[in-house]
Amino acid sequence: MVDALVLDDLTKVFAKPAVDHLSLTVRAGELYALLGPNGAGKTTTLRMVAGLLKPTSGSIRVFGVDALGDPAAAKQMIAWAPDEPMLYDRLTPMEYLEFVAGLWGVDPKEGRARAESLLKFLGLWDQRDQRCEAFSRGMKQKAALAGALIHEPRMLILDEPLTGLDAAVSRQVKDLLQARVRGGATVILTTHILEVAERMADRIGIIQSGKLLAEGTLTELRERAGERDGTLEDIFLELTGESDADHGAGAVA
Numbered sequence: 001m002v003d004a005l006v007l008d009d010l011t012k013v014f015a016k017p018a019v020d021h022l023s024l025t026v027r028a029g030e031l032y033a034l035l036g037p038n039g040a041g042k043t044t045t046l047r048m049v050a051g052l053l054k055p056t057s058g059s060i061r062v063f064g065v066d067a068l069g070d071p072a073a074a075k076q077m078i079a080w081a082p083d084e085p086m087l088y089d090r091l092t093p094m095e096y097l098e099f100v101a102g103l104w105g106v107d108p109k110e111g112r113a114r115a116e117s118l119l120k121f122l123g124l125w126d127q128r129d130q131r132c133e134a135f136s137r138g139m140k141q142k143a144a145l146a147g148a149l150i151h152e153p154r155m156l157i158l159d160e161p162l163t164g165l166d167a168a169v170s171r172q173v174k175d176l177l178q179a180r181v182r183g184g185a186t187v188i189l190t191t192h193i194l195e196v197a198e199r200m201a202d203r204i205g206i207i208q209s210g211k212l213l214a215e216g217t218l219t220e221l222r223e224r225a226g227e228r229d230g231t232l233e234d235i236f237l238e239l240t241g242e243s244d245a246d247h248g249a250g251a252v253a
Contacts, residue, residue: 004186010058020210033197041210050080079153083160085144089133104151118146138169198232
């Protein structure tokens with residue numbers, strides 16, 4: 001099976017390297033959590049994968065497609081959901097989803113059916129005809145996620161998808177992501193909530209200063225860190241050399 005994502009020697013330099021010769025592989029059909037301290041290069045990496053930022057050097061392959069040589073083909077397989085939901089506030093959720101489906105070339109009838117399914121799954125069906133401008137942060141986050149999924153991408157990339165969400169909304173988002181993985185999609189996410197990565201991720205990559213420190217299952221990371229029964233928080237702090245005072249309560253940004 002072709003890997004979902006292969007980064008080889010990926011580098012992005014601003015005033016200094018934000019991503020520094022990063023190489024990692026995400027397998028098809030897995031949920032991969034990319035973790036790291038503030039400024040580690042997580043968002044920069046994901047923006048390059050999504051085609052929103054051009055690398056300084058290195059390569060990106062999405063399901064075997066050279067994302068730099070054929071960006072249009074790669075983007076057809078990807079959905080990107082940033083940490084701040086981006087919606088057209090004057091549209092209703094149904095109008096927004098039908099609009100996004102049209103941009104992806106989805107048949108209108110199929111697009112409406114997918115929109116209905118997503119809105120019902122995410123608990124937004126009763127608000128389908130209300131303008132998004134009046135929505136709470138959680139409702140906007142769910143509508144944006146539905147927009148990312150409307151063309152049924154093979155790879156879903158999410159930057160801090162649970163930021164600012166209450167427990168009920170977080171559960172709905174997590175349930176949807178796990179359902180997509182069970183259906184064969186690949187999910188790559190960053191999160192500052194280590195317990196989420198610990199419970200949900202098939203594999204975890206930890207980066208610092210733009211470099212990959214460690215990668216593997218929770219069990220493999222425990223072995224790497226010498227934390228046989230440690231939590232992901234224990235492992236993260238051990239591998240990055242970060243103190244409890246710096247992060248508190250197992251959070252990384």
